[in-house]
Amino acid sequence: MAPKVLISDELSEAAVQIFRDRGIDVDFMPELGKDKEKLAEIIGRYDGLAIRSATKVTPTILERADNLKVIGRAGIGTDNIDKEAASKKGVIVMNTPFGNMITTAEHAIAMMFAVARQIPEASVSTHAGKWEKSKFMGVELTGKTLGVIGAGNIGGIVCDRARGLKMKVIAYDPFLGEEKAQQMQVEKVELDDLLKRADFITLHVPLTDQTRNILSAENLAKTKKGVRIINCARGGLVDEAALAELLKSGHVAGAAFDVFSVEPAKENPLFNLPNVVCTPHLGAATTEAQENVALQVAEQMADYLLTGAVQNALNMPSVTAEEAKIMGPWIKLADYLGAFIGQMTDEPIKAINILYDGYAAEMNLAALNCSLIAGIMKQVNPDVNMVSAPLIAKERGIKISTTNQAQSGAFEGYIKVTVVTGKRERSIAGTVFSDGKPRFIQIKGINIDAEVGRHMVYTTNEDVPGIIGALGQTMGANGVNIANFTLGRTAAKGEAIALLYVDEPVPGKALDALRATGLFQQVKSLEFDVA
Structure with a gap:
């Protein structure tokens, strides 16, 4: 019997055709995601669910999803999916992490131009026949200092485009190493330095406990008078009420926001203020990006449903079904080791050295590496998965080395990870006992036996x-x-x-x-x- 997929959000017709061409039965119901009750009523019929941002995959939906095997999100963010509930249900969650990076970066640049030259207000005024040339005095971008908060995939593209505009680019990113910063031709700075120096500030970080309210009232007060602030990343990164007050006082010259703390944003402290440009979360809204992510998610879901191949999964490794039976506990161990190191490290990582001993050395080391690196990197970017993590680490200039060796101690096998920063080395080792439970067995060279x-x-x-x-x-x-x-x-x-x-x-x-x-x-x- 052919697998059956439901598409409950707007998705390209080309993506629908991919499913059909590969022999998958697909129901295209783009308005269904807005009707939670109807979705819950019929979700039990499907093996796969393809969505964008409108469909909310809640525990209630998943409780009714008795046949569901995979959820595919056409895009990066998966805040609308309860991943813990999906994991418990045995449902794989996939996304398309690289399909709309350029589009989002370009939107940030467009917003920067718009607020620098007050283009939206000038357009409204001109349409009204006012011809107010003297009212809309703008500023050039050339020669200005752009402060980029978050120099990962999208932030890196913004840095590159800004340098092309002859801007001086400074970047704050705890995981950006000096060598990578030099390759990007940006100056790596601390947050306080960025706030004091930047003429424009643009945010490109996920919303985490570490980044929430990163531009708080206190930090906004540290900014240079006349600064302009752009947020095309996530709502909740900026104290919008505090920013509104600084806009009214004239300390902040302008702001451009594509994302808001509450969405859909029907009201907001920034609305109707002079020189504030607002768009309704359009960062990924181009024809090219929509097409790219739709095609990617269709291919990924079809591959999984037909062959068992896993790509860009956020809650399981990219391994074969046979490997997963044996490696499951070891993959979790690798994730725990990475998570420990990631939570303990708040400075740029230069290198990650991984040692596999004995039984562990005979496994799929690529999958274990991906799990461990993802455990480290997702502490600053929850959207990182086991496929994207090694690439992101490489882009940040982090050197990964892997060593395997025959059994050398009391354990049949173990994994040890050492992280190297500019200030120190930090290591942790772990193994899997016969009961299938991962254990920490060494921290900083000190032997222990700790359940996770x-x-x-x-x-x-x-x-x-x-x-x-x-x-x-x-x-x-x-x-x-x-x-x-x-x-x-x-x-x-x-x-x-x-x-x-x-x-x-x-x-x-x-x-x-x-x-x-x-x-x-x-x-x-x-x-x-x-x-």
Whole structure:
């Protein structure tokens, strides 16, 4: 029986034809995604669901999706898909991470021109027959300093286009190395420096806990008088109310926004202010981009449904069905090791060195590498997947090295990852026990045996009495239950570490209380994608 796919959003007719040409039964219902009840009613009939941004794939929808095997998002962002619920349901989530990069970058450049020359307001005025030449005095882009926040795929294209416009480009990106910055011909700076120097600021980062409100009221106040701000990335990166006040005061000369904290944006503090250009999330809205991502998602979904091949999946590795049975726990281990390193590292990474020992060295190392690198990179970009992560790491100038060796210790096999930055090296090793559960077995060269939990706390300290008591008492006082507790040290009175597996997220006040004891050199809460 042929697989059956539902397309519930607007998608190119060429994509529909790809499914049909490959023998897949497809229902094209582009308005259905707006009707949650109807979608939930019929989703159980389908093996695949192809969507854009209008369809919201919620746990309620997934509960009814008894036959669903794959969700394909034509585009990058997957905020409209509950990926955790999809994973639990055994549904693969795919996206098309590179189909609309140029289009989004070009929109940011267009918005920069529009706000520099007040083009929308001048157009309205001219259509009204006012001919107000003196009212719309603009500024040139040539010779101005452009501050780019986020120099990844889209930000990198913006940097390249801006240099072509003879702008001086400075970039803030914690994962941008000096060597890569030199190749891009941009100056790598810290955020405060960018805020003080930039004539134009454009944002190209995902919305994460680290980037949310990155242009807060406090940071906006640090900007150069007369700055113009462009956001074609994600709503929530800028304090829109604070920006509105600075626009009214004249400190900020203009703003151009394609994305907003609440969408669809029916009202917003930025609306109806002078020299504020607003568009309704048009970053990817060109004929070419829509066609590219539609064709890509159709090909990817058809490949999976017909052959089992997996491309651009956000919640599983690109491996064959046979490999997945054996490698599943090891792929999760690689992800956990990467996530640990990624959460511990807040400076540019120069190199990632991966060692595979024994049994692990005999597996599909490319897939394990992808999982581990994705675990690191997705700490700053949640949209990274196991296919795109190595490419993104390469584009950022990160050198990846892999070594495999015969069994060399007590474990049948293990994985060890070492990350090199300009200031330090950081390493962690892990293995999979016979019960199929990944374990951390070494951190910073200190041997441990730690089960991986969703919520964890990591500390470093000098090996002195009172550490266990301080940890237990502080967690208890803040209502945090410890499920597992692992200690390790180099030697008596030497360097020591602790890794706590706890039942719930640790409140900031508990971490502050641990730091206040003066017993710990480092206190860090960690989160892992453990089902």
